[in-house]
Amino acid sequence: MSVIRKTIDLKKILRLNKIKRNKIGLVPTMGTLHEGHLSLVNEALENCDEVWVSIFVNPIQFNDPKDFKLYPSDPNSDIKKIHSVSKDINLFIPKSVREIYPANPISEKFDFGILDKVMEGEQRPGHFNGVATVLKKLFEIFEPNHVFFGEKDYQQTLIVSKLIDNLFPKISLMVCPTIRNENGLALSSRNNHLPKKYQKICGVIFESLLLAKENCGKMSYLDLNKTIKTKIEKSNSLKLEYFEVRNEKNLEPFTQINKNIRYRAFICVRAKGIRLIDNLLLT
Ligand code: PAF
Secondary structure, eight states: OOEEOOHHHHHHHHHHHHTTTOOEEEEEEOSOOOHHHHHHHHHHHHHOSEEEEEEOOOGGGOSSHHHHHHOOOOHHHHHHHHHHHOTTEEEEOOSSGGGTOSSOOOOOOOOOGGGGTSTHHHHSTTHHHHHHHHHHHHHHHHOOSEEEEEGGGHHHHHHHHHHHHHHOTTOEEEEEOOOBOTTSOBOOGGGGGSOHHHHHHTHHHHHHHHHHHHHBTTBOHHHHHHHHHHHHHTSTTEEEEEEEEEETTTOOBOOSOOTTSOEEEEEEEEETTEEEEEEEEOO
């Protein structure tokens, strides 16, 4: 397993490996790895000859500087976790922000239509331009054949898909299922900030998505929204930021059941100030 800290060294290795015509898989992450990330890594190992995991907490995708400061980071534990999966995985952990952004870290402006205007895009202005900027850089450096992302960040996967369609048509995007804890809470690095007690309480987020699946088309959208808000906020420590049902292809809002459209429910809940997001295919 190699751990590369400088972009210049990484490019040299990649150039040499290109001669072997290896099928390269890239799993971009911000570290604090959990079983969700490891499932992406396993999928990459199954589908590629050479697997790279990047660990970089990208400053320009945080619209809230406090959130960036608090974002958990533990590279040594990440290296151990990756090592336990396989010794054949390569890690890129940039030594500093300059390895990715040699000049000022500034977002490019992309046109994602409504994909970056609603839900996470609306609540976190500039977030998806920041995500797309860093991914564009990583895709240019690695020139991967496959890239791996989790379904938990479904809106992000639509952004990545659009970025790939527009700029990197040779890359194939693989979206892997959400991994949950025993209470149904989707695994996320942010869960590390939640006391154990809350990790249990937050099982109600996935329960709400299941309730939406059960009742979609039976209850009016308005009633469904009210029921979910009441269910979430029954616990004083949780606050519903949004619950929305949208067309999973283009994020157009739900109007009425149509068997030709796949609708997905999206939810964001604040628990002790931590934003937790999740989603589920309804139809
Ligand atoms: O999902 C994440 O962890 C980040 O948004 C990503 C894709 C690694 C870009 O920084």
